[in-house]
Amino acid sequence: MSAKNLDNKGRFRSRTIGFRVSPEEDKLINSAVALSGLTKQDYIIKRLLCRDVIVQGNPRVYKALKNQLAEVLEELRRIENGSAADDELLSTIQLITKTLNGLKGERE
Numbered sequence: 001m002s003a004k005n006l007d008n009k010g011r012f013r014s015r016t017i018g019f020r021v022s023p024e025e026d027k028l029i030n031s032a033v034a035l036s037g038l039t040k041q042d043y044i045i046k047r048l049l050c051r052d053v054i055v056q057g058n059p060r061v062y063k064a065l066k067n068q069l070a071e072v073l074e075e076l077r078r079i080e081n082g083s084a085a086d087d088e089l090l091s092t093i094q095l096i097t098k099t100l101n102g103l104k105g106e107r108e
Contacts, residue, residue, distance in 0.1 A: 065100070
């Protein structure tokens with residue numbers, strides 16, 4: 001049997017909440033989760049409860065930043081060929097900027 005899933009205050013997490021999202025929303029959520037360095041569960045709980053998501057720089061976060069920036073570069077190259085920027089790309093760029101600014105402040 002698996003270990004009990006406890007929150008940071010030692011409370012047993014016995015309830016399940018599920019919801020549906022579009023593929024585009026799923027991509028944005030997964031990007032935000034990867035850039036946060038948290039598990040998807042912890043990220044969603046913090047956001048739903050209006051708590052701050054504090055990004056701690058670690059190899060997973062830096063790898064996620066690298067991957068997201070590569071995707072943004074690919075999209076920008078596509079746009080350069082005559083396409084228009086979509087809202088999801090702009091949201092991703094804003095999220096990357098916030099994350100990088102937070103990590104910059106962490107070092108100072």
